[in-house]
Amino acid sequence: MSKRFERALESATDQTLVEPNWEAILECVDFIRGGDIPAKPALALIQKRYHNENPHVAHHALLVLEACVKNCGKKFIDEIATKEFMNDFKNVVIEGAPEKVSNKILELIQCWSFAFREKPEYKIVGDTHSLLKMNGFDFPTLKEADAMFLADSAPEWADGANCFRCRVEFGLLTRKHHCRACGQVFCDKCTNYQMLLPQFGIEKKVRVCGVCYEKQMKKQVL
Ligand SMILES: O=P(O)(O)O[C@@H]1[C@H](O)[C@H](OP(=O)(O)O)[C@@H](O)[C@H](O)[C@H]1O
Ligand SMILES: [Zn+2]
Ligand SMILES: [Zn+2]
Numbered sequence: 001m002s003k004r005f006e007r008a009l010e011s012a013t014d015q016t017l018v019e020p021n022w023e024a025i026l027e028c029v030d031f032i033r034g035g036d037i038p039a040k041p042a043l044a045l046i047q048k049r050y051h052n053e054n055p056h057v058a059h060h061a062l063l064v065l066e067a068c069v070k071n072c073g074k075k076f077i078d079e080i081a082t083k084e085f086m087n088d089f090k091n092v093v094i095e096g097a098p099e100k101v102s103n104k105i106l107e108l109i110q111c112w113s114f115a116f117r118e119k120p121e122y123k124i125v126g127d128t129h130s131l132l133k134m135n136g137f138d139f140p141t142l143k144e145a146d147a148m149f150l151a152d153s154a155p156e157w158a159d160g161a162n163c164f165r166c167r168v169e170f171g172l173l174t175r176k177h178h179c180r181a182c183g184q185v186f187c188d189k190c191t192n193y194q195m196l197l198p199q200f201g202i203e204k205k206v207r208v209c210g211v212c213y214e215k216q217m218k219k220q221v222l
Contacts, residue, residue, distance in 0.1 A: 002037035006045060013049045013060040020060065022204040025067050027129065032072045033157045034178070039076040042068070047088060050105075055098035069112065070201045071154045071180070080112070081094045081122035090128050093137060095145065102142060134197045154200055155183035163187040183210035 003202045008031060012024035032042050046068070049061035067074050069203050074109065089109065093102045113129035116122035133139070162169050164184040170176050178184070180202065186209050193213040194205035208216070 002031055002042075005031040005037040005042060009045055009049060009061075009064060012064050013052070013057050015054045015057045017056065017060055020063050020203075025064050026202065026204060028064050028205060029071045030178075032068060032076060032155075033183070035157070038216050039068075039079045041071060043076070043079045043085065046087075050092065050101070054055055056081075056100050057099045058097065062101065062108065066108055067201060069108075073154050073156045073183075075156065077122065081116065081125050083124055086124050086128040090132055093132065094135070106137060107140050110142055114142055157183045158185050160185050163190055165190040165211075177207060179209035179212055180206040181208045181216065184209060 005028060008024050008027035012021050012028055014021070028042070028046075031037050032039055043065075046061055046065050050062065050065065052058050065080075069080060080089075080113070086109075086144075089105060093105050096102075097105070105201045107134065109125065109129050112122075113126045116125050158164065159176075160170075163174075163186050165186055166188050166189070168174055170185075170187070174187050175184050175187055179186060179191050180200070181197055191207050191209045193210060194210050195208050195213060195216055196202060196205055197208070
């Protein structure tokens with residue numbers, strides 16, 4: 001198990017936090033994207049945290065879950081779109097969790113159900129959404145923008161021996177880095193940009209490559 005992931009999850013879901021610890025949330029995302037910990041055990045650890053009886057810990061765990069679904073790509077989504085996970089997830093609401101926790105779960109199920117509405121392989125999510133609706137649970141207003149990102153979920157992190165842009169060979173003095181937007185692997189010089197990625201729900205500046213930086217800046221200007 002990745003000790004580093006567990007430590008990042010601990011800090012991201014610390015019960016004394018009064019607001020999200022974005023640094024730690026994104027570290028959790030990076031450890032999964034970077035293959036430090038496989039999606040399945042990572043999700044199991046997040047699950048344990050949202051079952052925590054302290055509603056703050058549980059709610060922060062749901063923010064980690066939300067960021068992972070938005071940024072860790074298919075390998076993570078495949079793990080949440082399963083009968084066992086969706087069963088456990090909906091039961092937290094049905095068994096009557098604190099309002100702040102239940103509302104966040106309902107928001108996530110609705111968002112994912114909308115985002116995966118055209119993906120039969122993730123049908124269980126829509127079914128869970130319908131089941132909760134039939135049981136009379138009220139869902140918050142759907143933030144479409146929030147759900148749109150999942151249509152083209154974040155790309156898997158590429159690997160390689162050379163920088164994707166300048167082709168320099170990685171080694172002791174030329175470390176690998178990843179662009180959080182396109183997932184490609186670069187040298188430090190080619191990913192010397194930091195920016196927010198709202199489409200992935202990333203509210204803190206993260207490392208991106210020059211191409212993605214230009215693209216995103218143009219989008220923000222238009
Ligand atoms: O420095 P290293 O020990 O090589 O580890 C690299 C860093 O963790 C990079 O994080 P960053 O992209 O945030 O720099 C990550 O993208 C690479 O995959 C890792 O190999
Ligand atoms: Zn380079
Ligand atoms: Zn990029």
